[in-house]
Amino acid sequence: RGEYGAPLALAGPREAREVTASFNIMQSRLARYLDDQRRMLASINHDLRSLVTTLRLRAELIDDEPLRAAMQRTLRDMAAMIEESLRFARDDAIDEPSVDMDIGLLLRELVADQRAQGRDVALCEPKEPALACRCRPLALKRALTNLVENAVRYGGGARIRYARKRQAGRHPHLTIAIEDDGPGIAPEQLENVFKPFYRLDAVRHPETGGVGLGLAIARSCVEAHGGQLVLENREGRGLRALVTLPV
Ligand SMILES: Nc1ncnc2c1ncn2[C@@H]1O[C@H](COP(=O)(O)OP(=O)(O)OP(=O)(O)O)[C@@H](O)[C@H]1O
Numbered sequence: 001r002g003e004y005g006a007p008l009a010l011a012g013p014r015e016a017r018e019v020t021a022s023f024n025i026m027q028s029r030l031a032r033y034l035d036d037q038r039r040m041l042a043s044i045n046h047d048l049r050s051l052v053t054t055l056r057l058r059a060e061l062i063d064d065e066p067l068r069a070a071m072q073r074t075l076r077d078m079a080a081m082i083e084e085s086l087r088f089a090r091d092d093a094i095d096e097p098s099v100d101m102d103i104g105l106l107l108r109e110l111v112a113d114q115r116a117q118g119r120d121v122a123l124c125e126p127k128e129p130a131l132a133c134r135c136r137p138l139a140l141k142r143a144l145t146n147l148v149e150n151a152v153r154y155g156g157g158a159r160i161r162y163a164r165k166r167q168a169g170r171h172p173h174l175t176i177a178i179e180d181d182g183p184g185i186a187p188e189q190l191e192n193v194f195k196p197f198y199r200l201d202a203v204r205h206p207e208t209g210g211v212g213l214g215l216a217i218a219r220s221c222v223e224a225h226g227g228q229l230v231l232e233n234r235e236g237r238g239l240r241a242l243v244t245l246p247v
């Protein structure tokens, strides 16, 4: 579920032991590589943050009022991007352990948090409301919150459905769908919006605020859990974000 397990014990016939040993070497290399990348991302962003702060102070001194306002806007956006990237690197580094979690409970908490902020978010309970899933609860909740916040921000509100699916030829899995009644996304953009910092309405609606990392973070978290995240337009109107997780 996104963590690296302990090295596998060397046992069995010689061939099996050799394969296990190479697997362990590969796993530790991969873990080290990802760790280095994370550290680099964090340190670049950390340095950028101080530079942007310095620039913001200097921009205060510009006499030309429209130029000063424009520079401050750009610098504020840069600061927001840097903060998000730092938060991403930090969250990733926490290494929250996986636990068996009741997904219904996690979703009810999420909905309560959203409603407390005055947002229109509804949860449709399935016939089997207690569904256990092995996950990193904080990380998964943050990923799902990103999807719900998009539905609220771009579609006016969110409806969440979840269920356990048993399909012939597939392992049993859990689906969580987050739906809205907003404008949806043009079919040719459905994959692009997962790219970091990619926003469709940045020019048209700068006031909606985001930096364009929500979906990238959500997908990387869901995939670290061995699952999938896709977006699809609903029949009629609105968007559906569909999370599939192994159980
Ligand atoms: N439910 C939705 N309906 C319509 N468009 C959406 C929806 N969800 C996402 N989008 C589009 O996809 C883009 C990328 O979404 P993403 O969540 O990655 O970033 P963001 O919401 O702009 O910023 P943040 O980092 O704060 O989440 C959005 O800017 C928006 O244009």
Ligand SMILES: [Mg+2]
Pocket: 146, 149, 150, 210, 213, 214, 215
């Ligand atoms: Mg978002």
